[in-house]
Amino acid sequence: MKNKRNLLGSEKDPTGQHKINVSDGENHFEKLNYLRKKTKRKSIITIIIFVVLCILLSFFGKNWRFDLTPQTLMTTGEVTRGLLNRLQEDVEIVVLDSRANFAEYNSFVVPLLDDYVMQGQDHLDVRYVDIQNNPDIIRELDPENQYQLRGGQVVVRSDKRLRVLTQEDFLQMALDPLTGEAVYNGFKAESSLSGAIRFVSDPTIPKIYFAEGHGEKDLSDGFVELRLMLNGQGYGIEKIQTLTEDIPEDAAALVLLGPDFDISPVEVAKFNNYVSTGGSLFVAVDYHSGSYQNLNEVLSLFNLVLTDDRVEETTEKLIYREKMDQFLAQVPSSRVIEQAYPNSVLTANSRAVTIGSSPAEWIGTEALVTTDDQGRLTNNAEVVGEIGVQNVAMVAENSGVVTSPDMPSAKAIVFGGTAILSDEILYQLGESGLNYQLIFHSFNWLTNQVGSSNELIIPVKPVVDYNITNLERTPITVASVVAVIVIPLILFLVARRVAKRRLHM
Template sequence: MNTTSKKRQWIYGSHAILFLLLSAVILAAVNYLANAHPKRWDLTEYKENSLSDQTIKILSGLEEPIKIFCFYKNDDSDARSLKSLLDIYQYHSDKVEVEFVDPDLSPALTEKYGVQTYQTIMVTQGGRRERAALPNESKITNAILRTAKEKDKHIYFLEGHGEHDLAGSDQNGYAEVKKAIETDAYQISLLSLATMEKMPDDCSVLVIAGPTKDFFGSEIQIIGDYLDQGGRVFLLIDPGPIDQNLSELIINWGVQIENDRIIDPLSVMRGADFFVPVVETYDPFHAVTKDFQNVYTVFPLARSLRVMTFADKGLMCRKLAQTGQGTWGETRSDSIFYDEESDRIGPLNIAMSVERQRNLPEQSESDTTLPNTRMIIIGDSDFANNVYFYQHGNSDFFMNALSWLAGEEDLISVRAKEPHERRLNLTILQAQLLFWLSVVLIPLMVSIAGFIVWWIKR
């Protein structure tokens, strides 16, 4: 009996040991796989613990290692949230190295990078370095972009014809556009062609944002020559009179700017008015709009565009954004009712791209790959003003177009959004109910229950 009992105990004991060993092996294997192939899941509603698509693309495109120095005191509580953010950067790229430095304990390194204040973030690559203005994704990614770029692209905004004020902070200004362009590490300048003979050599993109006055013939000639030589132009043109020379120049590149105003009756149902068409139809294969599934863009006071066919010039015209079926192009200034004789029924083109390979002289023996001529035309400029720029997908549409024109398709994506602020707004009655419930009623009920238990057990 004792022998049988001991044998049974030995069997049970050996099984328990084997089970523990097997469990340990499985746990070790799972731990190894988790460390070798880490995965993250962000369950927050607005993906607040994830990086934007643009940042991920930038990180995946890094060719050289980036090192980020964070000059924070060891007991700084803000360093913890920054470390959590930078951990996500390192999760997406093994070329990102992070080092936290206490300026008081490492004065030599602090002096080397010219750090004057605590909570300074310095991004370095090789001999280049850039300071991140704030400890958030937008500023850190901007610093990485500036550090990784060998040469910044230069964006020129044309002035002198009533265009939007690039520094204007009023409703019609383009201050938000300027801020977004600088965030994407582009240089930005104003340009007047009235006294110039040609486009600046470092012009990556020429932006013409809502001109209201006529151009000099010499200016049109400079813009035309620039396009012929592989230039990039971003034209935003509102309803109303248009310079005839500018219109003819655009026609030569395959696009007719219509003399109308787009009416969208469904906009009223979305809280806007008839003259604010809401767009949700895009070219799904173009780099600018391929990620625009289920994204709205709004274009206040817009005009339509039409494709002109010039096969001999090898132009490729694409319809980037179109209005819905119920829209039309109203040609009469005093009407909002469709007239089948004079108005064009939708869908209407509201944004188009044009691309053409730069023609080379036959005698040229250059093997250099020359840039394509690229142009994007939008029948509205107000969609990018300070009021509308961050509404729906407007900012992404504008910045994606700019990136495509600048030849930086790899940076086209949905950009980082500001963190959502959540507030619980209570009425006076709701606040009073909350006070009486949490401060008075619940503590009173707990006290009564405790007294009853004491009374029963005494």
């Protein structure tokens, strides 16, 4: 039998005693020394490579950015980058606060602005100015004090025009179903910033005029989200007293938002003249006791009628808050929205919109928002007509009313209520409902922006809540125990076993 040799080069004689081979042991220790030196050289080389890489990164990696936030909150998207690549005008973004202080309450906006600068190349710059230390910046930006600038605002400007953004332009509100309070649930800084950049840089911008003088709703009271949405799409918003002022030629759309009473005969002529030039009307009138005979005269150009009846839903699962006039409505396929969306739009207190009695081949009318086939109409709490599909909103286009073949077709969208557009409902639904998309597509269709390079579809990014709820505490506690106690204990036991085996080698 051959003698067994151990690791140190010793072997057993026939009596079982170890017989050490000195030369083999010396060779073994020489090999160990060689391995130690080799490992030492590798360690030194690794450290040198690491230091060289750090130096190279400090010089060449200054503009490298990594956005690890959910939904890439601090990085511009493809739509914004396309906008910035097409930018021909010099645009400056002035933050009326120091960078450090602004970052305390807008932590995601600061790196997002950095990305705008990087993507905008030579045409976009960002400047932080503390108005406490530099009060002259207010006169520089707004010499006539038209915008009443204050600290914390963000001013986007070019040589053409200026737009002011505030905190409400960066965060989207929603209604907490448990507390009933408005809370932030979305990050829309990119949409607002890109819309402002387009607004100040485009040679011409679509202007939307909101009529006044008939008890209309105020955009700053209950319709803030509507205003912010239009601003975010680069629209210019103006107010007009249609009784005393002529409708401007640059009006991309004229809006009547919840008037309490009818327009005058003088205004009928103005509205008709505007429609004959290819103008677009957006009308939203709530259900109440008033009638709108003069307004209906204008709408007759589109073969539409704004009735005095209220729309109600009888399908129980669609009724909201046990009120039949508040319900989830249907959005059928139309020229405004190609795809149909069932049970998708929340509405309330709407009057019915119907097709008139003057059809023409050059007038196209379609339902935009309806009940299901179990809808009904009421007037003074009495049921009117039969159960069936009822129209909450309709869309129409007239190609024959324009005075020149070179003019676009006249367009109209008529809502039987303003609730669809209101903050109250938009806060409740957030991005989960179709109300936002319906408004977006409606105004883009009216102003002929559908499919154009100016169409900015930048979705609101959800805000992630890192607070730990009570329901999450048990699994988090278990995970913590495993990470802090169990895993280290297993690693210790494995290391101890390996150490014992090495001692007996």
